[in-house]
Amino acid sequence: MRSPPAVWAIRDGLWSRVLDVSSLVEQRDAGPHSETAKVALKELRAARMIKVMLPIEHGGSEALCLLPTTGEGERAPWVLKIHGGPHSASMDTFNLEVALLLLSGIAVIQPNYRGSVGYGETHAAALLGHIGEMDVADCVALTKASLAQLPESLDPARGAAYGGSHGGFLTAWLLGCDDRGLFGRGGVLWNPVVDLPSMVNTTDIPEWVTAEGVAGGAGAASATWPLTAETLLELHKRSPLSVVDRVEAPALMLLGAADQRVPHKQGRSWVSAVQQVHQRAGGKRALDLTALEFPGEGHAIASVEGNAHAQQSAVAWLVERLLRK
Secondary structure, three states: OOOOOOEEEOOEEEEEEEEHHHHHOOOOOOOOHHHHHHHHHHHHHEEEEEEOOOHHHOOOOOOEEEEEOOOOOOOOHHHHHHHHOOOOHHHHOOOOHHHHHHHOOOOOEEEEOOOOOOOOOOHHHOOOOOOOOHHHHHHHHHHHHHHHHHHOEEEEEEEEEEOOHHHHHHHHHHOOOEEEEHHHOOOOEEEOOHHHHHHHHOOOOHHHHHHOOOOOHHHHHOOOOOOOHHHHHHHHHOOOOHHHHHHHOOOOEEEEEOOOOOHHHHHHHHHHHHHHHHHHOOOOOOOOEEEEEEEEOOOOOHHHHHHHHHHHHHHHHHHHHHHHO
């Protein structure tokens, strides 16, 4: 988590290190920016990681809290960085965005809400039929638990959320939930799911929508057509678009125009809805909303140029808003 990766190879049962980024950085002839890189690597190694866990009776989820070095008596702003999937996980591995945030003096909270893998089948399967409810509750609870456990390290008044795909779904929910004040500095949404009823007819994985969003459904077997009005209503209630009128914090939307998994019109509809709410309010509510669309890019925005642009935009946007006192 606090050190760049190394590449190893095995031959005849013997492991050898092919490439070690940290060693390259520490070489005196590593290039014109070597001193800056060395300082950055030293700062990363000084970062602390602390686990925050919820009681078993409250789901048993946990978060990895990464804390930058700060001055004496200073509390760091923070980002709740949410993994997608939802059946994936936040792990103790190097991540460029996390490193850049830590080097900017921003703490990173990475929640492994119910539905995340690595905690057993029961924990992973618990979320089926309960997205927009159980995962949102876990993210809020883990955020509150982190702030309560680390009161001398985290500034509760300077928090934001950031996620892609299902992490974007949760970011949109957190910006409109009852506890949205926790994330008052805003959110970054990367190809987010925001409208389940419309997504079920446009995504390349329609069975995912009903398996995750229909209570009582038996996994993919719950994806039966035609969908009933009751099913569509339930999917709407589980969609962050249903609370878009409560969004008050700034947001950055990152969209791949050729995304077949979560069509870019999902994010566009959320942006349009937030704008409409603002206009109906007569422009009295502050609106800080930016949308970037990447032509030809898919769900991951995976090209070298596109991915670099998207990641740098996300980090720069968060740094600008979180470092304000």
